[in-house]
Amino acid sequence: MGLNLFLLAGPLCAQASPPQAAVLHVSTGSTVNADGSVTPLYTAMPVQIMVQPPGPQDLQLVEGLDQQADLRVVYVNAAVRALSRSSQTGGDILEFSGSDWLVTRSVEDWGADASGESEWVKVVVTRQLPASL
Template identity: 85%
Template sequence: MGLNLYGLASPLCAQVAPPQAAILQTSTGSTINADGSITPLYTATPVQIMVQPPGPQDLQLQEGLGQQADLRVVYVNAAVRALSRSLQTGGDILQFSGSEWLVTRSVEDWGGDASGESEWVKVVVTRQLPASV
């Protein structure tokens, strides 16, 4: 059994950024409707997260594009994936603070098991507009 880094670091980090409850919507693919539209499918799991404002390194230009968006950095003790079109994975969503936040970039991951799943991750999330807008 490996070293549980999240278990060691979490109590120390909680003194600065207390954990909060969230719902992780893990993308499980999509279904094609009769009219040709696509509906994404998710599995919902309750998780504890630590949220921080993004630092300068998290706001770096990606491929020469600057983004104007409401961003947060989130640490979570779960396998969370940003969208990867080439691998056809990801597109996970975190629900917290009354909003849905799309995982737009995986920054770091720690630990891992035999399946290759991360023990905990640092991701950048972007607030999504409500469906009614």
């Protein structure tokens, strides 16, 4: 196991942006209903996150999407994936501040655990209305 940067940087970052409790809903696929509609499936797990407003570089990542949405940047000590239609993975949702936030962009990841998953990530999330879970 390598050096856990989140463990080292977390206490220092917490002075500027205290961590908060959240629930990570990890996408586990979907099921097709009898009427042909699709219902996503999730596994929930508690996580600690640090939330910040998006900076100029983060906004450039979503600039071409012409979205008028409530965005946040979230740092989380877990493997979190944005939706990837080509690989049919992701679509994870973070639940915090009374709302569901869809992971719309994975910005950075650090480290890797034994399974090769990221130890911690920086993602852009978009508020979902109404609650999707």
